[in-house]
Amino acid sequence: MKKVALIVVILCGAILIHATSEFPKWGEINSPASLHVSPYYIKYSVEQTDVPNIVTSVLADYRGFDTMFETTVIFCAGLACFLLLRIFNDKEEETESIFYRHIPSGIIIEFKNHEVDIRDEDFELIDSKFVPYDLIIKTVCRILIPFIQIFALYVVAHGDFSPGGGFQGGVILGASIILLAISFNLKTAIEKISEKTLGVLSAIGVFIYAGIGCLCLILKGHFLDYGKLAKILPIDPVKARAIGMLGVEIGVAITVMAVMIIIYINIASQGKHQEGL
Amino acid sequence: MHILINSIVIGLLFIGLIFFTGGTLGILRMPDFYTRLHPAGKLDTMGLMSFVFAFCIYNLEHLTWDSLIVSLKMLLIVFFVSLSSPTATHAIVDAGIRAGLKPWTKKNKEG
Numbered sequence: 131m132k133k134v135a136l137i138v139v140i141l142c143g144a145i146l147i148h149a150t151s152e153f154p155k156w157g158e159i160n161s162p163a164s165l166h167v168s169p170y171y172i173k174y175s176v177e178q179t180d181v182p183n184i185v186t187s188v189l190a191d192y193r194g195f196d197t198m199f200e201t202t203v204i205f206c207a208g209l210a211c212f213l214l215l216r217i218f219n220d221k222e223e224e225t226e227s228i229f230y231r232h233i234p235s236g237i238i239i240e241f242k243n244h245e246v247d248i249r250d251e252d253f254e255l256i257d258s259k260f261v262p263y264d265l266i267i268k269t270v271c272r273i274l275i276p277f278i279q280i281f282a283l284y285v286v287a288h289g290d291f292s293p294g295g296g297f298q299g300g301v302i303l304g305a306s307i308i309l310l311a312i313s314f315n316l317k318t319a320i321e322k323i324s325e326k327t328l329g330v331l332s333a334i335g336v337f338i339y340a341g342i343g344c345l346c347l348i349l350k351g352h353f354l355d356y357g358k359l360a361k362i363l364p365i366d367p368v369k370a371r372a373i374g375m376l377g378v379e380i381g382v383a384i385t386v387m388a389v390m391i392i393i394y395i396n397i398a399s400q401g402k403h404q405e406g407l
Numbered sequence: 408m409h410i411l412i413n414s415i416v417i418g419l420l421f422i423g424l425i426f427f428t429g430g431t432l433g434i435l436r437m438p439d440f441y442t443r444l445h446p447a448g449k450l451d452t453m454g455l456m457s458f459v460f461a462f463c464i465y466n467l468e469h470l471t472w473d474s475l476i477v478s479l480k481m482l483l484i485v486f487f488v489s490l491s492s493p494t495a496t497h498a499i500v501d502a503g504i505r506a507g508l509k510p511w512t513k514k515n516k517e518g
Contacts, residue, residue: 264497274491
């Protein structure tokens with residue numbers, strides 16, 4: 131079975147590599163992309179979408195479908211990680227082990243009996259969960275995390291003016307919670323933002339994106355045609371496109387943040403959500 | 408004024424370069440995990456600090472409100488790096504000690 135899979139993978143790869151030979155060359159002036167597509171974006175993107183950053187307008191408006199399904203792919207990655215790794219079997223509680231390290235040799239001894247108590251100068255009790263308790267790290271992370279989150283919100287909100295956007299901002303937001311989980315412990319992070327909340331948030335992000343698209347359908351436009359939002363917002367259609375893009379970016383950020391944390395928690399605790407790094 | 412600013416900038420860049428070179432050499436040549444972390448931490452804080460100070464001063468040559476804001480943002484980078492980089496080094500060393508890795512000494516060269 132593995133050999134069949136390998137052959138299929140190699141064949142697919144060969145077909146894909148063969149297909150790339152038909153692509154226009156890198157930087158080719160006469161390729162369709164340079165002749166028709168890029169000049170159109172450069173010429174009209176500001177007057178059509180009122181977004182100074184062309185990359186954002188291409189990503190979230192002209193190619194909104196692409197970005198929507200990218201977000202869906204990220205949601206599916208989180209879902210797959212949850213389904214593959216999560217273990218709900220809490221009944222078989224393993225007997226808590228106690229670890230001692232023999233200081234001169236560095237050997238670590240594990241005791242499965244609870245009532246071991248070695249008071250020898252050569253032995254040192256080690257935290258069985260291997261959670262470092264460290265005042266310096268905790269304090270610095272407590273100072274840094276709010277700044278990281280503010281910067282993430284800045285990146286999300288500023289996506290249409292400067293480099294940035296939903297994906298990057300979401301990753302930074304997720305990283306701030308992961309930093310909390312690393313510097314304190316996993317339980318603190320899960321108390322702050324529970325598993326259910328994360329699941330709901332990861333779906334809400336995709337829902338916001340698709341919902342804005344459907345709202346445009348209801349307002350008698352095309353799917354993701356943000357200009358039609360001007361019918362319910364007190365602004366002109368061009369400004370409405372910028373607002374629509376901002377809404378979409380927020381949806382992307384929420385999904386990316388939740389999925390980052392889901393993947394981290396499931397991998398770090400091997401699906402048990404109890405202990406971990 | 409122009410020459411003064413330029414010479415300050417060049418001097419700061421040179422100091423940063425010395426620190427970066429020394430740090431890189433240290434990472435490559437030091438004998439064990441803990442000693443290698445030491446130049447890595449120095450490189451991040453002191454090397455980057457003098458580099459960014461140089462950029463700040465160079466940016467302030469044409470003094471306007473915008474360039475002042477940009478320089479302040481650069482100083483914020485220095486602040487956060489000098490806050491987080493030593494902490495990260497500390498955390499890595501702590502993890503190494505907890506995992507039982509013994510420091511290198513002249514007698515015990517396995518480290």
